[in-house]
Amino acid sequence: MKKLINDVPDVVTESLAGFGRAHADIVRVSQDPKFVARADGPVSGKVGLVSGGGSGHEPLHAGFVGRGMLDAAVPGEVFTSPTPIPIVEATKAADGGAGVLHIVKNYTGDVLNFETAADLVGAEGIQVRSVVTNDDVAVQDSLYTAGRRGVAGTVLVEKIAGAAAERGDDLDAVTAVAERVNANVRSIGLALTDGTVPHAGQPGFVLPEDEIEFGVGIHGEPGRERIKLEPADRLVDRMMEAVLGDLPFASGDQVLLFVNGMGGTPLSELYILFRRAAEILDERGITLSRSLVGSYVTSLEMQGASISVLKLDDELTALWDAPVHTAALRWGL
Incomplete structure (x- = not known):
């Protein structure tokens, strides 16, 4: 395993420290417990948005903390759900008195821990709502989800939602x-190689040179x-059909x-x-109205990509176009 790290147990701590120094105009970082919040937050009278999940998917979620998007993000250890206590503290840091929305990816640990945190802060008088995202069309269930x-x-x-x-x-x-938005977006991904979790020291799976994981x-x-590697256009045909x-x-x-x-796919590809x-x-006959291309939800250094399509209306388009200032x-600013 070759990685630009020091000690494996310090990966998330040191990464957060670097992130906080690099973007001190946008965020502040707490290390005990671990969460990232808006530097100018909480914003009085504004609904706070909090999300989170295991590290290793950067810039998700900390990279989306800032004006027009999240008010706080909670990183767990690599590919590990954050525990309730940092979620509680992040929720308090995001609360400007108008309540807080938790945006939670549909993984069992994330859902349970965010639910527990919502109960805890609710007992302190903070109103919390939760939206669980479930846009992946690849499978109905997995070991990680219901x-x-x-x-x-x-x-x-x-x-x-941040806008x-x-x-x-x-x-x-x-x-x-x-x-x-969650009801009108669909996604699917594929992988040519897997990433290596630092504490594991080896990829989660190894594919033959001529195979890919479709729907990873x-x-x-x-x-x-698992299917044979095909030209890019044929793979996109499969993805878009799904x-x-x-x-x-x-x-x-x-x-x-x-x-x-x-994480490991060149922008050219x-x-x-x-x-x-x-x-x-x-x-x-579907109109391409807005677009986004880049590595925004990664899987460490996995070589692969995903495609998401969101059905827009006038309001969702205006909210997408609204100013945003995150890492x-x-x-628009």
Whole structure:
């Protein structure tokens, strides 16, 4: 295993320390317990947004803390759910008196620990709502979930719900927007190689040179099937067939197309995938209204990518376009 680390137990602590120094104008970092919050937070009278999960998916979630998106994020150890106490403290740090929305990816540990934290802060008088993201069409259940997994579509939920909170919507309205985004986004991923968790010291799975994992999860969970490696266009055809047929998407729809890298995929290859996905939308009479390309929900150094498609309406489009200032997403300011 070759990694640019010191001691394995210090990976998350030292990474957070570096993140906090690099983006001190946007965030403040707590190490005990571990969470990241807006440097200017809590914002009085604004609904707070909190998300979190295991580390190893950077910039998710800490990279999305800032104006127009999250108010706090809670990183667990690598690929390990955060425990309730840091979630409690992050929720308090995000509470500006208008309540807090938890955005939780659908993994059993995340869901249970965020539920426990919500109960604890609720007993202290903080009103909490929760939206569980489940955009992955690859599988219905896995060892990690009851139902579909929350994957890259979570970024779109955080951005759009964050904009709703920033414009002054109340807790019920922000929750409704987050639920609407989650209901209208679908994702699927594939992997050519797996990442190496530092404490494991070896990849979670090893694929033959001529095979890929189709429908892989963001922790390297098995997907729909292992298939032979094909040209990029054919793989995108498979991915878009799975995504577009699930909602379903139809001619006349306006959509946001998000091609996400898993950590070890060059941007040049992501644009090859985006090019073919956009062609498929054109062929089906679906309007490509907004786009995002880059590595935003990673799986350590996994070589692979995911495609997410979000059905837009005028309000969701305006909220996507609204100003955002975080370490990973910045526009309109």
